[in-house]
Amino acid sequence: MTDRRADVPRPDAHVHFGIFFQGVNHTTIWSDPASGSQIDFETFRRVATTAERGLFDAFFLGEGLRLREQDGRILELDIVGRPDAITQLAALAGVTERIGLVATQNTTYNEPADLARRLSGLDVLSGGRAGWNAVTTDNAWTGANFRRGGYLDHAHRYDRAAEFVTAVRAIWDSWRDNAIATSHREPSWIEPDAVHTVERDGDHIRATIRPTLPRSAQGHPVIFQAGDSPAGRDFAAAHADVIFSRHGTHFDAALSFAEDIRTRLRAAGRPEDDIRILPGTQIVLAEKESEVEEKVRWVKENQYTGRTTLSLAGQVWGRDLSHLDPDGPLPAEDPEPRPISETRGAPRGGQDPLAIAWEWRERAEAENLSLRQVVIASTGRSGFAGTPAQVADELARWVRHGATDGFNVSPYLVPTGLDEIVEWLIPELQERGVYRTEYTGTTLREHLGLREPLTRRG
Numbered sequence: 001m002t003d004r005r006a007d008v009p010r011p012d013a014h015v016h017f018g019i020f021f022q023g024v025n026h027t028t029i030w031s032d033p034a035s036g037s038q039i040d041f042e043t044f045r046r047v048a049t050t051a052e053r054g055l056f057d058a059f060f061l062g063e064g065l066r067l068r069e070q071d072g073r074i075l076e077l078d079i080v081g082r083p084d085a086i087t088q089l090a091a092l093a094g095v096t097e098r099i100g101l102v103a104t105q106n107t108t109y110n111e112p113a114d115l116a117r118r119l120s121g122l123d124v125l126s127g128g129r130a131g132w133n134a135v136t137t138d139n140a141w142t143g144a145n146f147r148r149g150g151y152l153d154h155a156h157r158y159d160r161a162a163e164f165v166t167a168v169r170a171i172w173d174s175w176r177d178n179a180i181a182t183s184h185r186e187p188s189w190i191e192p193d194a195v196h197t198v199e200r201d202g203d204h205i206r207a208t209i210r211p212t213l214p215r216s217a218q219g220h221p222v223i224f225q226a227g228d229s230p231a232g233r234d235f236a237a238a239h240a241d242v243i244f245s246r247h248g249t250h251f252d253a254a255l256s257f258a259e260d261i262r263t264r265l266r267a268a269g270r271p272e273d274d275i276r277i278l279p280g281t282q283i284v285l286a287e288k289e290s291e292v293e294e295k296v297r298w299v300k301e302n303q304y305t306g307r308t309t310l311s312l313a314g315q316v317w318g319r320d321l322s323h324l325d326p327d328g329p330l331p332a333e334d335p336e337p338r339p340i341s342e343t344r345g346a347p348r349g350g351q352d353p354l355a356i357a358w359e360w361r362e363r364a365e366a367e368n369l370s371l372r373q374v375v376i377a378s379t380g381r382s383g384f385a386g387t388p389a390q391v392a393d394e395l396a397r398w399v400r401h402g403a404t405d406g407f408n409v410s411p412y413l414v415p416t417g418l419d420e421i422v423e424w425l426i427p428e429l430q431e432r433g434v435y436r437t438e439y440t441g442t443t444l445r446e447h448l449g450l451r452e453p454l455t456r457r458g
Helices: 041-053 086-093 113-124 154-172 228-238 251-267 287-303 308-315 353-365 371-377 388-400 420-429 444-448
Strands: 016-021 060-063 099-104 130-135 198-201 208-209 220-223 283-285 384-386 408-409
Touching: 016 041, 016 113, 016 130, 041 086, 060 130, 086 099, 086 113, 086 308, 086 384, 099 113, 099 220, 099 287, 099 444, 113 130, 113 208, 130 154, 154 198, 154 208, 154 228, 208 388, 220 228, 220 444, 228 251, 283 287, 283 308, 283 388, 283 420, 287 384, 308 371, 353 371, 388 420
Parallel strands: 016 060, 016 408, 060 099, 099 130, 130 220, 283 384
Antiparallel strands: 198 208
């Protein structure tokens, strides 16, 4: 008999799940009666405890230092939830026991000593469950919140990030293991010379730091990274433990990305399995196959309302399109011939609007699509849709063929958006032997199956 496992590159791989609580976004359906506040603690508690009941690795909290804008005005079409990430996760640490707690924090508009201390505080107080999604920012509209403004050249954002992460890691490593006394009979509560001062004198980071907190149960927080540019991928290969990628819909693109990351890891002198790849994705489930198409249609139509459609199209055209019918044809006139503004934190920032408009027109003509349908097809998050059994089979294929290690799920509804995943999908994954049946560790690093921190090897 042929061993079918021989055809699978990673036959024993398990799906890792994180929950990505986005905060500001237009894809969370706010108009449904089941939708909860994006600010009230009860929403965060409900989502985090549901994820922990589903044995998720981590609760991943997005963060932004400024609300999104369009044409100089706050964009009222976005769901808005922006409590400080570390503050919110510290509160969640008190109502959860195992799930990891990941804070998105910026390397451009923070300082290493302060951020390292706050993340370390979360890590120690949670028993080694903290993670840091290290992101970069170079735009002036965020920089306007700060004394130095939008000074950072785009090309330098990862230069500063590399110095920043290196400094933070040095701070976390500045206390020796077992530095604190374990018995009252010891002559001192801390061993002599157990803490050393961290000196930094780089192009972007200059500081003399005397760290205040010992190491946690996992050594130090797990480092996540979400950049997808060549520079971002190199940064991840040099510094990250986990990559939060955008390749969570198409298998071939995800596999290509994963293979590229493994190549970069080898070039950086690291094992090719030294990073966990967790793309962001959306999962839409229906109990019967005949119900899937209607469920997907409902989700997309509620994510892309008429006003949201016209707002997103207006971003490309560079003008107010609110007078148009979102279910009618695309605008007849050409867009303003200037690069798309990044003031909404848009992934299309800096791109040629004329090229995008022609691409949309060709697609609309070829597929007989309305403006709303083109916007959904061009910008919508697809992810996975099907019955629990169908989606479980597909997720198992992804992880066992090396396209990813798991997924960071963005629910289309909060706080109830994980309920179907936990109650329907996870039992199917467990039945296939591709998902844990209990937590076997207590730290985020253990949940992810990661080696010890990079700076503590050898």
